[in-house]
Structures are given as C-alpha cells and as structure tokens.
Amino acid sequence: MDCSGKSAGLSRFDRMLENCCQYAVQARQEGKPIVGILCEYTPRELIMAAGAVPVCLCGGSHAMALEGEQDLPVGLCPLIKSTYGYCRAKKNPLLEMADLVVAETTCDGKKKMYELMARRKAMYVLELPQKPDDADAQTHWLRELRKFKEFLESRYTESITDDALRKAIATMNRERGLRRQLAEMMKQPCPPWTGRQLLNYKSIISGIESDLVAYERLTAKARPRAELKDRPRILLTGVPTVHGAEKVVDILENAGGLVVCMENCTGIKPIMEDVDAGAANPLEAIAKKYFYLPCSVMTANRKRIENLRRLTVDYAADCIVDMVWQGCLTYDVESWFVKELADELKLPYLKIVTDYGPSDAERIALRVEALLETAAKTR
Amino acid sequence: MITAGIDAGSRAIKIVLYAMERNAVLDSACGDQGIDQQQRTGAMFDRLLEKNKLKRQDLAVTVATGYGRHLLDFCDSTITEITCHAAGVRRHLPDAMTIIDIGGQDSKLIRLGSDGKVRDFAMNDRCAAGTGRFLEVVSERLEVPLEQLGAFAQQSEHPAQISSICVVFAETEIVGLLASGQSPENIVAGVQTSIARRLLAMAGREVESPVVFTGGVAMIPGMKEAIEKMLDKPIATCPQPQLTGALGAAILAAEKKKKQESK
Numbered sequence: 001m002d003c004s005g006k007s008a009g010l011s012r013f014d015r016m017l018e019n020c021c022q023y024a025v026q027a028r029q030e031g032k033p034i035v036g037i038l039c040e041y042t043p044r045e046l047i048m049a050a051g052a053v054p055v056c057l058c059g060g061s062h063a064m065a066l067e068g069e070q071d072l073p074v075g076l077c078p079l080i081k082s083t084y085g086y087c088r089a090k091k092n093p094l095l096e097m098a099d100l101v102v103a104e105t106t107c108d109g110k111k112k113m114y115e116l117m118a119r120r121k122a123m124y125v126l127e128l129p130q131k132p133d134d135a136d137a138q139t140h141w142l143r144e145l146r147k148f149k150e151f152l153e154s155r156y157t158e159s160i161t162d163d164a165l166r167k168a169i170a171t172m173n174r175e176r177g178l179r180r181q182l183a184e185m186m187k188q189p190c191p192p193w194t195g196r197q198l199l200n201y202k203s204i205i206s207g208i209e210s211d212l213v214a215y216e217r218l219t220a221k222a223r224p225r226a227e228l229k230d231r232p233r234i235l236l237t238g239v240p241t242v243h244g245a246e247k248v249v250d251i252l253e254n255a256g257g258l259v260v261c262m263e264n265c266t267g268i269k270p271i272m273e274d275v276d277a278g279a280a281n282p283l284e285a286i287a288k289k290y291f292y293l294p295c296s297v298m299t300a301n302r303k304r305i306e307n308l309r310r311l312t313v314d315y316a317a318d319c320i321v322d323m324v325w326q327g328c329l330t331y332d333v334e335s336w337f338v339k340e341l342a343d344e345l346k347l348p349y350l351k352i353v354t355d356y357g358p359s360d361a362e363r364i365a366l367r368v369e370a371l372l373e374t375a376a377k378t379r
Numbered sequence: 380m381i382t383a384g385i386d387a388g389s390r391a392i393k394i395v396l397y398a399m400e401r402n403a404v405l406d407s408a409c410g411d412q413g414i415d416q417q418q419r420t421g422a423m424f425d426r427l428l429e430k431n432k433l434k435r436q437d438l439a440v441t442v443a444t445g446y447g448r449h450l451l452d453f454c455d456s457t458i459t460e461i462t463c464h465a466a467g468v469r470r471h472l473p474d475a476m477t478i479i480d481i482g483g484q485d486s487k488l489i490r491l492g493s494d495g496k497v498r499d500f501a502m503n504d505r506c507a508a509g510t511g512r513f514l515e516v517v518s519e520r521l522e523v524p525l526e527q528l529g530a531f532a533q534q535s536e537h538p539a540q541i542s543s544i545c546v547v548f549a550e551t552e553i554v555g556l557l558a559s560g561q562s563p564e565n566i567v568a569g570v571q572t573s574i575a576r577r578l579l580a581m582a583g584r585e586v587e588s589p590v591v592f593t594g595g596v597a598m599i600p601g602m603k604e605a606i607e608k609m610l611d612k613p614i615a616t617c618p619q620p621q622l623t624g625a626l627g628a629a630i631l632a633a634e635k636k637k638k639q640e641s642k
Contacts, residue, residue: 339583343499353504360504366446367502370461374497 012214013200017243020055020205024097027053033156034094036101036121038083038110040270040293041128043145043286044206045168047102049160050152055094056204057101059083060244062356064091071116077327078356079242080109087117094204095121100155102148104128106297107330124151132291132298142287149283165282169275171207176271178215182222183268186260187315190224195234195259196249199241199266231258232375235317237308237338239325240265245356248323248364255368257375261315263308264323269293272307296330304334305341312345319348319375321368326355348374380439381405382636384463384628385420385454387447388412390483390511391595392420393622394427397629399439399636404629406431407622412483416447424453440632444624446484458631460624461489461500467627468591469495471618476587479578479606479614480623481596483511486574488582501581507546509577511596516550517570521563529600532568539569549573571605579609586610593617594624 012019024034035047036057047054059065059082067089068081086092095101103114104126114125126144129137149160182201185192193201201218203211234257241249241264252259263269270293279285294304312320322338324331335351342349350371354360380400386393390412396405408427413419428434435441435453443454444463464480464487478489486509487502503509518525532538539561541552549570556566574596579586590612596602597620607614617623 349499362446363504366459366461367500370459370497370500373459373462374499 012210013202016200016203019208019211020203021093023205023208024053024055024094028097033099034097036095036098038101038103038114039106040265041104041106041290041295042102042126043290045165045172045275045286046145046149046152046160046283048168048171048207049164050156052099052152052156054206055098056242057083057086057092057095057098058240058242059086059092060242060246060356061086062245062358064089065356067091072113075327076109076113077107077239077325078245079240079325080113080327082245082356084113084117087120100124102126106295107328109327124148128297129291130298132303133300138287138291141291142284145283145287162282165286166277168207169277169282169286173274173277175206175212175215176274178212178219179271180268181219182215183261183271185219185222188224189316190226190229191258191260192222192225194228194253195236195262196246196253198259199246199249199262202266204243228258231256232318232372233258233260233316234375235261235263235308235312235315235320236267236323237263237304237320238323238331238335239328240267241323242266247356247358247361248321248352248354251361251365251368252321255365255372257319257368257372260317261311263304263311265293265295268311269295269307296328296334301334305337308338308341309345312347317347319350319371321371322349322351324351324353326353380636381433381437382439382629382632383424383441384625384630384632385424385441385443385445385448385451386460386463386622386624386628387416387420387443387445387451388460388482388595388624389446389485391621392416392423393445393625394420394424395622395625395629396427396431396433397626397633399633402633404626407619407625409621412447416450417452420447420451421453439636442628442632442635444628455632456635458628460485461487461502462497463624463627463631464593465489465491465495465497465627466630467623467625468593468617470626470630471623472589472591472615475589475591475615477590479590479592480594481510481574481578481592481602482594486510486578486581486594486596488578488586490587501583503577503581508549509574509581511594511599513546513549513570513574514596514599514602516546517553517567520550520553521566523563523567525599527600528567528571529602529604531564532571532601532605535562535564535568537565538572539565541566541569541573567601568605571601572609574602575605575609578606586612588612590614591617593620595621597621 033052035052044054064085065078065082068085100122129140131137275289276285320342382397384395395407398405441454443451444460448457480487490499492498
C-alpha cells in the first residue's frame with residue numbers, strides 16, 4: 001500500500017489511501033487510537049463512540065495474497081490471504097498504526113485466519129450468529145455488542161454514552177445516505193459515471209468530514225454521460241471488490257458493459273439501510289441494522305435474493321454477473337439461488353470464480369464478451 | 380456478395396466463405412494453429428480466396444471468432460465463439476436447444492432459447508481436463524492415434540476411474556493406472572467418461588433436447604457415445620463439427636451486411 005503522496009494533483013478519491021494515512025497519523029497525534037475492522041458486520045459507530053478511528057483493512061493485493069500463502073492454504077480465498085499477507089509482511093501502514101483489530105466469525109476461512117493474526121496483532125472477535133430469521137440470534141448479537149462495548153470502555157474510555165453513540169450514528173447515517181445517493185445516480189438511463197469510477201468514490205476510513213463534503217460535491221456536479229447510454233447494464237453481485245482487486249469490474253467495462261449496481265460489500269450492500277436514529281436504545285438500533293446484512297454466511301440468506309430481485313428492476317439491469325473469490329464456499333454455493341432468480345427473471349447470467357491473479361483475465365473476458373452479446377440481443 | 384468467417388481456435392484455424400444471396404457455403408478450409416497466428420491465418424485465408432478467384436477486398440464483411448480473434452487485424456469485427464457456434468448450429472439443426480462444444484482447450488455448454496439465440500452458457504475455467512487437449516495427452520501417452528480412440532474404447536470391459544480434474548495430474552494418474560495393470564482400452568474409455576462427466580457437472584440443471592455436439596472433438600469416435608451415456612439421452616453430431624464456429628461467423632457477417640444495407 002502506497003501512502004507516500006506521490007499521486008498529488010489527482011481528485012480527492014484518487015488519493016484516498018494517502019488521505020486516510022494522513023488522517024490516521026493526525027488522529028493518533030490527537031490521542032485517538034486506530035481500530036482495524038475486517039468486515040461490514042462490525043459496527044463502526046461503536047468504535048467511533050469510543051473515541052477511536054475505524055479503518056477497513058481488507059487486503060486487495062495479489063502480491064500480498066501470495067505472501068499470505070506462506071502460512072495459509074493456497075486454495076483459500078484471496079481476500080483472506082491478502083489481508084493476512086499484509087499483516088505478515090507489515091506492508092499496510094494503517095494496519096501497522098492500528099492498536100486493535102476487530103473481526104467477527106463470518107466464514108470459516110476468516111475465523112481461522114484470525115487465530116494466526118492474533119499472534120501478531122491485538123484482536124477482538126465478535127461471534128456472529130448466522131440464522132437471521134431466529135429471534136434468539138438478534139438477542140445474541142446484541143449481547144456480543146454489549147460485551148464489545150464494555151471491552152472498548154475498559155481499553156479506551158470510561159464509558160461510551162448514548163449521546164456519543166447517537167452522534168456516531170448521525171455521522172454514519174449521513175455518510176451512508178451520501179454514498180447511497182451516488183450509487184442511485186446509476187439508475188439513470190445515462191449515468192454520470194462508469195461502475196469503476198463509482199467504486200473509487202469511497203474511503204476505507206469512515207466519517208472523514210472532507211470525504212463527506214466530497215461526496216456532496218460529486219452529487220452536485222454529476223452530469224449524464226451520453227456515451228454510457230447504450231452499454232449493456234450489468235448488476236454485479238457476490239464477493240467484495242476491495243481496493244486493488246477491481247480486475248473483474250475492469251474486464252466487464254473494458255468489454256463494453258456498464259456496471260450500474262454493485263450488490264456487494266464494496267458496493268451498496270452495507271449502505272442500503274440506516275441505523276434508526278430515533279430509537280430509544282441506540283445500541284439496539286445498531287445491532288439491528290448490522291445483523292441483517294445479507295451476506296452468504298447467513299442461512300438462509302433470502303434477503304440477498306429479494307434485494308437482487310428489486311435491484312434488477314430499479315437499475316434496469318440487462319444481465320447479472322455473480323462474482324465469487326476462489327475458495328469462498330458460501331458465495332460459491334449460494335450462486336445456485338442467484339442463477340435460479342436470473343432464470344426466473346429471464347436475465348442472462350454469468351458466474352465468475354477467480355482470484356486476485358491476472359492469469360485468467362483473457363478467459364474471463366471471453367465469457368464476458370459472450371454474455372454482453374447475449375444481453376445486447378435481449379434488450 | 381461473399382462474407383467470410385474465420386475461427387482462430389487454440390489448435391486449428393477454420394475459415395468459411397459464404398455466398399450471401401444463395402445462403403450457402405462457397406468453400407472452407409482447416410489448418411493447424413501456430414505461434415505466428417496473424418501471418419498463418421492470413422496466408423491460409425489468401426490461399427482459400429485465390430482458389431475461389433477472390434481477393435480480400437471482394438468480401439462484404441469478414442468476422443473473426445475463436446480465442447485468437449483479436450489478433451486478426453484484417454477482419455472487420457469480432458464475435459465470440461459462443462455466439463458463432465449458436466449461429467452455425469442453428470443453420471444445420473434449427474430445432475437445437477442445447478449445444479455441447481468441445482474444442483482444443485475449451486468445453487462449453489450453450490443453452491438456446493426457442494428463437495435459436497444464446498440464452499445461457501457455461502464453460503471450463505482454467506484447466507483443460509474436459510477438452511480435446513486431454514484426449515491428445517492420452518493419445519500420446521498410450522500411443523493410440525486420435526482417430527482410433529473410439530474403436531479402442533469400445534473394446535473396454537470396465538472403464539477405468541479417472542478422478543482427475545486437471546490434465547497434468549491426469550497424466551500422472553494414467554501412468555499409475557498402467558503400472559497397476561489397467562488395459563489401455565479401459566483407460567481410454569475412462570478418459571472419455573471423465574470428459575463427459577465434467578461436461579455434465581458444468582451443465583448443472585436440466586439439459587434440454589435436442590442436444591447437438593459440435594467442435595473438433597465431435598469428430599473423435601466414441602465421444603458422442605460417452606456423452607449420451609452420461610446424459611442418458613441421444614445427441615446429434617453437427618455436420619462438419621470443426622467448422623461450426625467459422626460458419627456461424629460467416630452467417631453473422633452476412634446478417635451484419637444485410638442490416639447495414641437496410642439502414
């Protein structure tokens with residue numbers, strides 16, 4: 001990861017990593033600890049209310065995935081290998097600055113990787129229940145967050161007040177709202193950006209005021225781009241395309257498609273809903289919003305399919321691309337249901353199983369071209 | 380007017396010249412693929428044109444397909460082999476609902492809509508285990524010519540279990556089977572079953588009839604039977620299966636020309 005400031009002169013989000021590094025350095029000077037997070041289930045509001053700065057540390061580097069293979073199985077998901085690889089090689093300055101890393105029991109690969117990471121870094125692991133329809137699951141998750149709150153209080157601050165939580169909720173809701181507004185611009189017949197551009201409009205540290213202002217400015221300055229009008233519109237779903245691992249989005253758009261919606265954790269999945277700002281108990285409101293994230297680790301994950309059904313209409317998708325990182329068993333199996341939905345909606349569907357390496361790019365491009373030929377005919 | 384379809388495949392180059400007004404194939408050619416794709420394909424193309432007393436500029440539209448399609452700068456446009464195979468098969472067998480295409484390094488299963496257009500497709504990812512390359516490896520290793528593999532497999536009493544999903548590893552597996560005393564007949568039959576099984580795994584849900592078998596591997600005796608057995612339904616082999624992609628490209632080139640003219 002490069003935080004050197006070499007790319008000065010580009011727009012704000014092209015310098016995202018540098019901005020985040022500078023922000024983190026400054027925060028530490030002000031006595032604010034840096035807390036790494038590894039998944040969208042971790043409530044950023046709790047960390048912010050404890051006076052700390054939450055930073056997403058998911059790895060998107062192929063080189064770091066190879067580094068991770070020195071301790072982890074080759075067949076494991078590249079996101080897990082890369083995240084761990086950064087830790088092993090001490091190559092992510094934000095991870096190096098982090099005082100603590102918070103994770104949760106999502107997939108088996110991550111869960112076991114955390115045990116290795118704990119040898120190198122202070123870790124706190126939240127136990128995530130995985131039956132969204134079970135009332136006890138929500139109660140358990142709330143208990144986990146209470147324990148986490150107590151842990152943060154003992155580590156960083158005397159007490160996390162409801163007021164502090166409400167303030168953090170307001171900031172995060174504002175950020176989610178602004179990012180949602182950007183994403184929803186892609187519903188237009190002539191969107192203002194490519195999917196690849198939109199993917200850049202985010203930050204791995206949440207709640208930076210100048211980022212929020214930049215989101216507002218982007219929305220205000222957005223203009224329809226006529227040349228994007230006739231491109232086949234792609235709804236991308238599946239695994240996150242974290243910073244550095246955008247290869248499939250690039251292939252899709254270089255082949256002439258337009259990724260209008262990304263139903264994944266680097267897209268709209270975590271920003272579709274807000275935390276109820278008016279709730280009497282803010283922690284309960286936070287638990288509710290975060291627990292119902294439709295990740296494939298949940299069983300059954302019907303909400304993802306319901307969301308996809310709605311999103312294909314809202315974004316006028318011509319086809320669905322389902323992306324799975326190699327070794328991600330839950331998304332790999334869940335594809336069956338996405339394909340079933342695509343068949344029902346009569347939308348061309350393509351599943352891409354890949355890793356961070358460039359070697360299969362040509363093979364993927366062939367399938368993408370064929371998909372777009374089919375989608376163009378269906379329009 | 381004449382159009383051309385060029386299928387620059389991984390193992391072979393296929394070219395079809397198509398007479399638009401008569402909706403008929405004028406001539407065709409097949410040759411081995413090599414490293415110097417552009418030059419090799421160009422020379423083959425010119426020989427075929429010369430034989431028919433034509434020049435490149437006489438052609439209305441030339442469409443390239445196959446994995447080398449982007450390397451042929453003398454073609455007007457490119458279309459993927461998936462769309463081209465559908466168009467080629469539709470020409471021979473208009474009722475087809477499913478196409479099985481096994482080529483030199485790819486295997487594909489293409490589902491067609493009732494309009495004959497591609498509805499859905501699946502293809503092998505990184506490994507060539509379910510493709511023609513697998514048969515070549517077996518043919519070399521067992522010293523049985525490709526065209527005799529089918530007759531050879533018919534003599535098998537108990538096809539060997541080939542579990543491998545990787546060509547390189549499968550070769551190791553074959554060595555092991557030979558060492559354990561398995562007959563070459565059983566091994567060939569086992570490899571053919573393994574290719575068919577991989578195809579079926581890729582197919583996933585229902586395989587709708589009529590099923591058409593195309594691509595170079597459809598010319599290898601025994602493969603059709605192995606797939607039929609696995610699918611438990613009859614399949615038809617496309618006439619001149621190696622040329623289906625190039626034919627489709629030439630037909631789509633003709634459609635393109637007609638569309639241009641009607642504008």
